[in-house]
Every structure is written in structure tokens, then in C-alpha cells.
Amino acid sequence: MSIRRIAGAIAGAAVLAPVLVMTAGSAAQAGPPWQHTKREQCTIDYDNTYWTVGAAFARAQWARCMAG
Secondary structure (H helix, E strand, C coil), rough: CHHHHHHHHHHHHHHHHHHHHHHHHHHCCCCCCCCEEEEEEEHHHHHHHHHCCHHHHHHHHHHHHHHH
């Protein structure tokens, strides 16, 4: 590797490290201070499944979540 690449990687890491630390700290405090109800959690999972897999599977998954 050339010296320029190594220096560039070190400089990039020095710039990004504080940003990553701030992001991790704010994300840790951004969580809700309460637990979701079963219905809310099943609905959140339904929304995610609906957009990633499809409506039919999401409905079945929601019914299983609510039953269990």
C-alpha cells in the first residue's frame, strides 16, 4: 500500500470516529421508555413484513403473533 492510502485511511478514521460515537450515544437514548403492547408490537412486525415479504404472509404472521 502507498503512504497516501494509509494516511488517507487514518485521516478518515479520525474524522469519522467522533461522529460514530455521537450517533451510537444518541441512538441508545432514543429508545422508548415503555414496552409496546402486544398489539402494537404485532402491528409493527406486520408493517415490516408487509413491505418486505407481502400481504398474505404478513396477515398470517400477525394472526400468529396475536394468538401467541
